[in-house]
Amino acid sequence: MIELYIGSPIEGISAGNLEPDIYRGLARLEKERPKLVVINLSEINLISEEVDRVIKVLMLHKTPSILICDDEILEQYDKIEHIEVVRRALIDELFEDSVGRLVKLNGLDKQITKISTQKRGLAFYLLSGLLIMEPLLKTAYLKFITGFSFETVFGIILSIESPIKIFEYWMLFPLAGFALAKTAWWSIFVFVGTHLYSLYAHIAYDQFSWPYVQETPHISSNLLLVLNSAIVLYFLTPEHRRPFIKKAKQLFRANERIKIDKKIEVRVGEHQCSGCLVDISQGGALLRIEKELKLGESIELEFKEEELKGPFKAIVVRGIDSDGDGKLYGLKFEFSRRSQRKSLNWYIQEVESA
Known part of the structure; x- marks a missing residue:
């Protein structure tokens, strides 16, 4: 699955090709165009110009990549769609999830982009x-x-x-x-x-x-x-x-609502209660809850899944009449980090394919 690993090996992470030297690894990346690459920067002291070169190569070819590091500065690159930044101390918890998200990304967007580009002579x-x-x-x-x-x-x-x-x-x-x-x-x-x-x-x-x-x-x-x-x-x-x-x-499926029945914890100001998501999309969700909410009110949602790092902030955008227990409210997500959007997209894909 991981075609190229660059840097010092880490126990438990296997790859088709291993290149300990960062510069030879980048050269191989540009030449071989792997579908998934892991770069271990946690044991390498790179100056800012060298970090810029690594990111430039990854951006140029839009290579799905996992950067393993101990530098908080590198976490800013987690905002890039095809790059996952994982702290060395959190490899056991986050690495497999990052691989799963990049495999899905590689299977659709990169393949389409590659084919589309080839059709222009x-x-x-x-x-x-x-x-x-x-x-x-x-x-x-x-x-x-x-x-x-x-x-x-x-x-x-x-x-x-x-x-x-x-x-x-x-x-x-x-x-x-x-x-x-x-x-x-x-x-x-x-x-x-x-x-x-x-x-x-x-x-x-x-x-x-x-x-x-x-x-x-x-x-x-x-x-x-x-x-x-x-x-x-x-x-x-x-x-x-x-x-x-x-x-x-x-594109048209991007905000398609997926029917679910998901128990979650809801925080409204200092008050915390339970709720149930009736449907969900990449942009928002439909929440059933006993507590009355106000339009425009900001709330926080906590999922039980470890992959969904919360809390997820949302705005109440509409109230809906309900024949069942509780009240229904339409929510619009407000992501505080790009990683939250990516993890939610991954979760929706998992629910849709289940």
Whole structure:
């Protein structure tokens, strides 16, 4: 599971490859791109520049990593999604949980990012550049065929009053170009959407309309439309659309509420009582409790699971009528540490997969 371990060995932690030297280990990390790496910094006295180099390498390749240390300064990096910082004294309690969270992260986000990045070759970036420059190419072409000065041509273009026509002239193809170059979950949807709109604009083209004053749309638009069609067909093949679709589904599931029946301890000011979570998501939860709460009131939730390091602060955002025992309140989480958000995400995934 752990493909590379860098630093002095620790009993109970095994890895596929061991590299005691930190610098040779970083070189191997950059070359081999392991899916999960552990770096033991607890017995190494690194200056700030050396620590910066370690973090820079991990950030560059977004390598899921566990940093073992005794330096409180390094704990600031626990805020980074793909980095877990574990104090040497807490290895027995936290190490396996950190590995579990990073394995889940590696299985989805890193794989999608890697596949998406591989799908961008030189031809894609060249076409993206042409799409972004398309308004300027049209403007230069208008100057060439009319013989007018640039000042006159721009005056003609700026005389367009329709917001839709302004969007079609200046933004339609550049937006498609930006989406084509960007390796993100939404890029294929924006690209296909702009392409479909450009098809509609060509079909609905009004002959001899301003500013082209010709029978058909501009030649650059026709050429890029053909190239865009080829790209859309390329993206619609199952192999290439799968990572984008999965990433989009993951986004829409981010705040999906999971039904649970979880007993917890609730602290309201100085008062502590028991409650029950009816559902939970990464952003909030639905709490059933006997005590009456006020909208906007801040409370603290304590879970029994050791992995969920509390207390978790939450704000009461709404009250809901209940036919059963107690009252129902909608809560919004307010995380005091990034590690709390990460541990809660891990817990929700465990509940969902159970």
